[in-house]
Every structure is written in structure tokens, then in C-alpha cells.
Amino acid sequence: MSQSEWPTYETPPAVAFIDVDGTLLAHTTTYLFARILYRRGLIRRSFFLRALYHGFQHRFGRLDYGRLIEIGMGYIRRVPIIDLQRIAYENFVEHVKPRLYVGVVDHMNAMRKSGTPLVLVSSSPALVIEPLSIYLGCMDMITTPVLIERGRLVGLGAGPPCYGEGKVYWAQHWAQARGIEMEQAVAYADNWSDRGLLERVGRGVVVHPRGRLLRLARARGWDVVRPERPRSFQSAAPPL
Helix, strand or coil, X not given: CECCCCCCCCCCCCEEEECCECCCECCCXXXXXXXXXXXXXXXXXXXXXXXXXXXXXXXXXXXXXXXXXXXXXHHHCCCCHHHXXXXXXXXXXXXXXXHECCCHHHHHHHHHHCCCCEEEEECCCHHXXXXXXXXXXXXXXXXXXXXXXXXXXXXXXXCCCCCCHHXXXXXHHHHHHCCCCHHHEEEEECCHHHHHHHHHCCEEEEECCCHHXXXXXXXXXXXXXXXXXXXXXXXXXXXX
């Protein structure tokens, strides 16, 4: 099914697994976060060159996200978590919230009020998307696990990064722990790398799909949604 509006449900899904970047906003939350860190002298310009390369790989579903996160954490290991959390909230207020797609907040509020728990599923570290999760009233977040020691990030945690098939792994783990069948869930996503999660749930919703993902969405009968960007950001650069 193809439509320009956010979908509706006769029976509320048991849970909504929601990708963030490109799905809720036309940008990359971690990139926006890193830009603030760069402006404050906390990371080097070379990280952005690496991010551009990895962003190009992401477009084709070939991103080694674990490697990218390890590189990024190498720059900020010396920064206390409490400072990173403060910057993440500033990033949300100044850069993430104003870029959310038109209608996305109302749609998520309606789903939550109908009884569907909202769970953000993102490759980004939890501290980056926590402000968005709170703002949308999400029950939980599924993110790339990281290790924290003495109030600082020290590396990746156990298990796969929450990217590609890693999203399927962590979403299934989350649902199984709560006695929820994946077939009763809905997933929202925008990238070819998310196809595993979209195929694993009972209903898929794809946002601004292109190329292979658009063809797969049509073949599977997934909802296709093309929300507008906020007017002040309609000329903004696309997600990395």
C-alpha cells in the first residue's frame, strides 16, 4: 500500500520498532551531535571525513557501523558522560527537534495513546537519542551497546552493533523478553540496511524509500510514507 500520510491501524500493533535517522527526521542525529563536539574542539575534522565515507557506504547498506562507533568513541573517551549527555540535550533542542518530519509527533502520540508501545531502534549510542525518546514518550530504546567505566565511554558492549541484521537481533531479543510475537509488531525505517527488520515484523512502514527499498516495499505491500520536512529545513542536506 502506498500513501503520503502516516498509516492508521484497525488493531494497534503490539509494539512499534522505529528507526530514527531518515525515518523521523531528514538528517543524522549522530552527525548533528558530532558537529557540536567539533565546534567545541572535542573531536577533530578528520572524523567528519571518515563519517562522509561511512555515510556513503550506508546508502548502499554496507556500513561497518561498529567500526565507525569505535572511531568516534576514540575521540571522546576523555569527555565525561555527564558532559556528553548535556550536549546531547542541547543537540536535540537546537537541531533534532526542529528537523522532525511534519506530522511525526502527532502520529507517534496517536499510536502511543492507542496502546502501542514505542521503541526507538537506532545504531546511535543511547545518550544521543535519549532526548528524542523522552520527547516522543517512548517505552524504550534499542541501541548499539557501549561500555561505560568511571563515567566515560570506553568501548563497544557485547553483541552486534544495532545496525542491519543487528537491529533484527536486538528487536527479537527485546520482544522475546516481553512475550511479544514479532508478527504483531510494526517497524518504521528508511534504508535498505533495515530490510531485515521490516521483513521480520507483521507490518512494515518505509519513509521516503528509493531504489531497491522502494521496489521491495511495493513487492511486500508495505506502507510508503513521504512526509514533508519542516519548512525552515526543506533545503537542508540529506542524511549522511
